[in-house]
Amino acid sequence: MNADVLKGGFADAPVQSAHAFRAAMNVMARPGTVETLSGAVPPAPMSAAAGALILTICDPDTPLHLAGHWDCQEVRDWVAFHVGAPIVDAEAAMFALGDWDVLAPLTRFAIGTPEYPDRSATLIVERDTLAGDTATLRGPGIKDKAAMALPEAEAFQMNAVLFPLGLDFFFTSGDQVSALPRTAKVEAA
Template identity: 60%
Template sequence: MQTQILEGGFTDLPIDASHAFRAVMTAMARPGEIVRVTGAQPPLPLSAAAGVVVLTLCDPETPIYLAPGHDTPQLRDWITFHTGAPFAQPQDAMFALGAWDELPLADFSTGTAEYPDRSATVIVESLTLSNEGAALRGPGIKDRAALSLPETQAFQNNAALFPLGLDFIFTCADRLAALPRTTKVS
């Protein structure tokens, strides 16, 4: 059990971390674009892509909320060992991780007028991730893009809060896509 906690992080930390960071930033800059990532082998139920995102973005100063289905001792230990990120309640989290139907979106910080960047980034573990479904428009999208979202209303409501709002990263197996608060969903 202890070995599983120590393993599964980036093998070549500087190289893997830089590739992962670029992949996450590319996804954020190009909403709806699906990007493949490698380098993490986290314990279940976390996908490889979600593991890469956690290893890349979380650190001792970024509190993370784990939804009930992802809140396991093995995953907590893995996150603590590899990132040092503290665990938090939804209202205090800078990152949130879990399945869509387990995430209390209304409880996460959407930032403040003075500091809109102090909002949460929600990492949504999905069963599927494809360029079909909801239409996306906005910065980083040439004309239109499409992404398989769990619903549309929550993202429309989120975009209406701009410059406040949540940013989303969707993960599935070794793939991820992002949906920043600036993206319009229909």
């Protein structure tokens, strides 16, 4: 195991993971908002925000799928050392990490069951930027409407139709995070 694997975790795990969890829940509860997640220094190509999410929401009982360039030995070793999450195929994942293109097709991921809609996957989508307003959002947690930069609108519209089933999404770029829950209604801007 490379010694670099030992680096990059939270320096003050109880405090930093609590702050990261609060930020993650805030963006999920308020679609269209952006928060800063810091404290993690994961290996490339993982962003600091994605690393902080992994450190906060993954553990040995949360199967993680790494897609595309994110499925490399450095990232696998870092995840194994810091959180112990098993790396699995997309179909078995509770969480998945990659950019939009490598996570496709979304139909590979669990959307839950009528009895257990919470048994769905949450995707962490790495983006170049979270700036922009390519979509208009409406729904729970949004006063009237909100704007958000999404890679496309149609996939999220189809996902919302599945409610109470469906996928939830975090979007990360550098040290920033935003989220889109399955409850949000998406219109192309």
